Amino acid sequence: MDRAHGLSVRARLTLSYAGFLMLAGVLLLAAVWLFLLRYVPDRAMLINADDSAMNGVFPIRSSLLREFAPRAAAVLAFLLVFGLVGGWILAGRMLAPLTRITGATRLASAGALSHRIRLPGRKDEFRELADAFDTMLARLEEHVDEQRRFAADASHELRTPLAISKALIEVARNDPEHDRAEVIERLHAVNTRAIDLTEALLLLSRAERRTFTREHLDLSLLAEEATETLLPLAEKRGVTLETGGDIAPIVGSPALLLQLATNLVQNAIVHNLPDGGEVWVRTDVRPGGVALTVENSGERISPELASTFTEPFRRGAERVHTDHGGVGLGLAIVRSIAHAHDGTLALTPRPAGGLRVTVELPRA
Numbered sequence: 001m002d003r004a005h006g007l008s009v010r011a012r013l014t015l016s017y018a019g020f021l022m023l024a025g026v027l028l029l030a031a032v033w034l035f036l037l038r039y040v041p042d043r044a045m046l047i048n049a050d051d052s053a054m055n056g057v058f059p060i061r062s063s064l065l066r067e068f069a070p071r072a073a074a075v076l077a078f079l080l081v082f083g084l085v086g087g088w089i090l091a092g093r094m095l096a097p098l099t100r101i102t103g104a105t106r107l108a109s110a111g112a113l114s115h116r117i118r119l120p121g122r123k124d125e126f127r128e129l130a131d132a133f134d135t136m137l138a139r140l141e142e143h144v145d146e147q148r149r150f151a152a153d154a155s156h157e158l159r160t161p162l163a164i165s166k167a168l169i170e171v172a173r174n175d176p177e178h179d180r181a182e183v184i185e186r187l188h189a190v191n192t193r194a195i196d197l198t199e200a201l202l203l204l205s206r207a208e209r210r211t212f213t214r215e216h217l218d219l220s221l222l223a224e225e226a227t228e229t230l231l232p233l234a235e236k237r238g239v240t241l242e243t244g245g246d247i248a249p250i251v252g253s254p255a256l257l258l259q260l261a262t263n264l265v266q267n268a269i270v271h272n273l274p275d276g277g278e279v280w281v282r283t284d285v286r287p288g289g290v291a292l293t294v295e296n297s298g299e300r301i302s303p304e305l306a307s308t309f310t311e312p313f314r315r316g317a318e319r320v321h322t323d324h325g326g327v328g329l330g331l332a333i334v335r336s337i338a339h340a341h342d343g344t345l346a347l348t349p350r351p352a353g354g355l356r357v358t359v360e361l362p363r364a
């Protein structure tokens with residue numbers, strides 16, 4: 001933004017300090033003068049001490065004014081110079097931390113997000129500002145690094161099906177006798193995977209932008225709908241689904257919150273025991289919010305591994321042994337949707353094996 005040039009903050013502080021000092025000096029001199037006017041007589045009689053005869057009248061106030069005025073002017077001139085010099089020095093010392101903060105801001109605007117102010121000294125307004133700025137830079141650097149990793153991972157994930165499709169087309173073109181039905185079937189599977197990945201990326205982007213209409217909803221109904229939709233998948237894998245809980249009124253996007261519940265239940269079904277698995281879905285009303293909890297049986301998971309599940313493209317063998325790798329964005333989408341609704345996501349390994357996922361959202 002282009003701005004017109006003006007006085008610097010240091011110059012304005014200097015002028016303010018000097019002006020205040022001059023005002024204080026003027027008031028002090030005025031108080032002294034009023035005191036003299038009140039207690040010093042206008043004239044005095046000069047009497048000879050030997051014969052007590054009156055020798056004349058001496059004008060005290062006029063003489064006092066002639067003596068007081070030039071000295072008062074000299075005092076005010078001294079206060080002006082002292083105020084300007086002292087104010088300039090004091091303003092420089094006070095604004096020194098702000099200079100460091102401004103320099104760090106310029107470095108950050110140029111892309112140097114790793115720079116930190118680390119302002120020394122005891123806590124005051126400037127130190128609080130510097131610490132808040134350092135915290136913001138740390139989070140911004142982390143966010144930028146995360147976005148770069150995500151872009152690289154997404155590019156790799158999208159390139160894989162395209163490379164496979166190209167290889168299949170090359171095989172079909174170079175080998176006319178190859179089974180075309182098999183090639184078409186494999187191309188269909190690869191393209192379906194690419195479409196699922198693209199839709200997941202679009203959904204994740206939509207959640208992060210928070211471009212959606214909010215409505216009054218019951219989270220328990222959305223959880224039941226997601227469970228009913230995935231019931232055939234659970235029956236196919238031999239997983240038992242149990243749902244229950246309280247009415248959970250919230251405000252949010254029906255489509256996104258349904259996707260959140262669907263992703264949680266689908267993950268719980270897929271990443272489960274090979275036979276006889278269980279999934280528990282419930283909603284609870286808590287002080288100030290509502291919670292959707294999805295638990296599943298399964299292999300034992302370490303807390304360190306569980307903390308990585310919300311990272312994009314963490315799936316398959318990196319989690320548990322399963323034949324359903326997905327696109328690796330299920331819990332990443334859940335986290336983004338929860339954050340877009342001012343909620344939180346918590347992943348806790350179950351002592352008996354499996355995972356407990358809790359999404360807490362503000363109550364309507």
